Amino acid sequence: MMRAVAYLYDIPSDTLETLLHGAEIVTHFPDEVIIRKGPVAPGEPMPFQIIADGRVSVRDGRRVITTLGKADTFGEWGISHQRGFRAADVVADRPTQTIRLSEEQYHWLVGKHPVIQERVSKIRSLLPRLQLAQEHARLKATREPGARSLIEHMTSSQLSGFAIFSRIKEFKQGQHILVEGDEAEGVVDEMGGEVGEEHQPRGEPEPSDDEGPHRRLPYHCSPSPIDRPLPGVG
Secondary structure, three states, X not given: OHHHOHHHOOOOHXXXXXHHHOOEEEEEOOOOEEEOOEEOOOOOOOOEEEEEEOOEEEEEOOEEEEEEOOOOEEOHHHHHOOOOEEOOEEEEOOOEEEEEEOHHHHHHHHHHOOHHHHHHHHHHHHHHHHHHHXXXXXXXXXXXOOOOOOOOOOOHHHHHHHHHOOOOOOOOOOEEXXXXXXXXXXXXXXXXXXXXXXXXXXXXXXXXXXXXXXXXXXXXXXXXXXXXXXXXXX
């Protein structure tokens, strides 16, 4: 299970086994508030938890910020960046089991492998935005049969892994995203706005040698909810 956590994918097995030996398995019932938003009392423990089974939602009041499932984690941001305050509620959506680890264990883990903190920060920043993009892709697929997105059917854990190796780039209307013939840098997935392909009209001359045999893909921007920063997991 711990190997399936996005930011632990390459951590040595002996490190994960040491963590697991000091862990506690906890069962949560539907609608149970696992973490409550607000200040943490002096001396109150601040564990981080790995979801072994089930699903939880991260909420700010009635608004759902993101949902987390098997192999996702929560609580580590409150330890590393907001000590003494929880930024959101975490509520069990259905019967859920978590692997609960202490604040001391988290500091021990990050001390041995500092890259983990960088990965946690990236997931916290990108996961809610990727989930919004995923909903956008699903809606688009229902309106346009045949339209498919790489992230359309990903689990939240898979999206977290995707976030670690991703970067977001913004484009203005008419700006070229891809040029036919250029070397591909990776996979591009639309997170908002519209993309159109620019074709060479019939009857017009082919591009000159100076232009090269390239067709350009312009990006047509439209307002998107992902442009707004979202609070992360407490």
